[in-house]
Amino acid sequence: METGQGIIIRPYQKEDRDNIRALCCETAFGDLGSQAFFEDDRLFADYFTRYYTDFEPESALVAYKDGKLCAYLTGCRDTRRFVRVMSVFIMGPLLLRLAANLASGCYKKEVSRRFLRWLALYSWREAPPVDTKRFPVHYHCNVARGFRRLGLYSKMGRIFLDRPEIAAQKGIHGSFLEPTKKDTFGRMFERFPGQLEYRTSKASTLFQFVLGNETPMKNSVYATNIPVFYSALERMGKYYRV
Numbered sequence: 001m002e003t004g005q006g007i008i009i010r011p012y013q014k015e016d017r018d019n020i021r022a023l024c025c026e027t028a029f030g031d032l033g034s035q036a037f038f039e040d041d042r043l044f045a046d047y048f049t050r051y052y053t054d055f056e057p058e059s060a061l062v063a064y065k066d067g068k069l070c071a072y073l074t075g076c077r078d079t080r081r082f083v084r085v086m087s088v089f090i091m092g093p094l095l096l097r098l099a100a101n102l103a104s105g106c107y108k109k110e111v112s113r114r115f116l117r118w119l120a121l122y123s124w125r126e127a128p129p130v131d132t133k134r135f136p137v138h139y140h141c142n143v144a145r146g147f148r149r150l151g152l153y154s155k156m157g158r159i160f161l162d163r164p165e166i167a168a169q170k171g172i173h174g175s176f177l178e179p180t181k182k183d184t185f186g187r188m189f190e191r192f193p194g195q196l197e198y199r200t201s202k203a204s205t206l207f208q209f210v211l212g213n214e215t216p217m218k219n220s221v222y223a224t225n226i227p228v229f230y231s232a233l234e235r236m237g238k239y240y241r242v
Contacts, residue, residue, distance in 0.1 A: 001159065003063075005150055007070060009159065012060030017053050019069040020062070021045035027142045029177070029207075037115045037210055039107060046094050049074060052140075055085050059139075059166070061156050063147075070147035073156040075139035077166055079132040079173075111210060118209045128175070128200045128221040135171035135198065135223040154237030161230050171197070173223035177204055180216040188236060198223040 001009040012020075025034040025041045034044045052060055052074030059075035076082045098116075101107060107116075139160055141153050160166060180203070201220040207213040224232075236242050 001155075003150070003152070003155065005065075007063050007065045007147070007150070007152070009061060009063045009152075009156060012053065012057050012062055012072075012074075014057075016060075016062045016069065016072070020053060020060075020072045020074070021049055023069055023072060023142055023144055024049050027144065031145065037111060039109050039112045040098075040101065043094055043098060043101075046090065048140075050090055051082055051085055052076065055089070056082075059160065059163070061159060063152055063156065065147070069144065071141065071143040071152045071156060073139055073141040073160055075160050075166070076137065077169060078136045079138055080136065082138075083132075114210045118206060122205055122209065126202050126204050126206075126219055128202045128219055130173050130175075130198065130200075130221045130223055132173070135173040137166060137169045137172040137226065138174060139172075149241045151237040151241050153242045154233040157233045158230060158237075161226055161233070167226060169226060171223060171225050172229050173198070173221055176220045176222075177206070177217060178220060180218045188232075188240065195228075196222055196224050197228075 003009060021041075022045075024045050028034040028044070028048075029037060034041055038044055056076055059077060061073040061075075062069060063071040102116075107113060139157065141156055143152050161172075199220070199222050201218045204217040204219045207215060207217050
């Protein structure tokens with residue numbers, strides 16, 4: 001699909017894998033980048049992208065301009081399957097490599113050790129619950145700096161939702177780490193017709209624990225049926241150009 005801005009949106013291909021992993025690390029944590037928290041980009045990218053590129057590549061999309069990856073969407077039609085695959089095929093090897101790296105002293109930065117302590121002690125407590133049977137679909141969309149405000153997030157989201165195997169599902173949920181006061185996605189959703197069927201949040205200590213940043217943060221989950229979310233994406237693209 002040609003967006004009219006010289007950007008081509010197309011299905012994921014194997015040769016896109018390294019570019020997706022690199023952009024994931026670059027845009028992590030609100031553009032601070034993965035290195036601000038953890039110095040091992042390989043393990044970081046494995047955790048956040050490997051399921052989507054290796055186990056459900058048919059649900060992924062990429063956007064390129066002049067050979068440069070400017071956005072990607074990695075999707076999942078069944079979060080319960082995602083959890084099973086992550087538990088059996090991804091987390092086991094990842095934890096073994098992590099243990100080996102820790103034992104050999106690979107991680108030199110104190111911030112990396114704080115991040116690992118936060119993961120072990122707090123991350124699971126701060127994850128809001130969601131009914132993945134009722135809202136099975138989720139996706140992640142990252143847009144590179146310089147390509148935002150072009151409507152790529154909303155365009156790629158609608159292409160993903162238009163797929164028959166996704167549209168056949170009943171509901172979708174999304175998880176966001178955001179500042180408590182701004183509540184960006186919550187305010188956008190409230191402006192659109194249709195009601196969110198589910199919304200909850202928990203305070204996040206990630207930035208405070210790892211970086212010493214005292215800005216109040218929260219993990220938010222929003223969930224609704226797919227037609228309502230599709231309509232929200234249309235309006236997000238029209239009024240916010242995201």
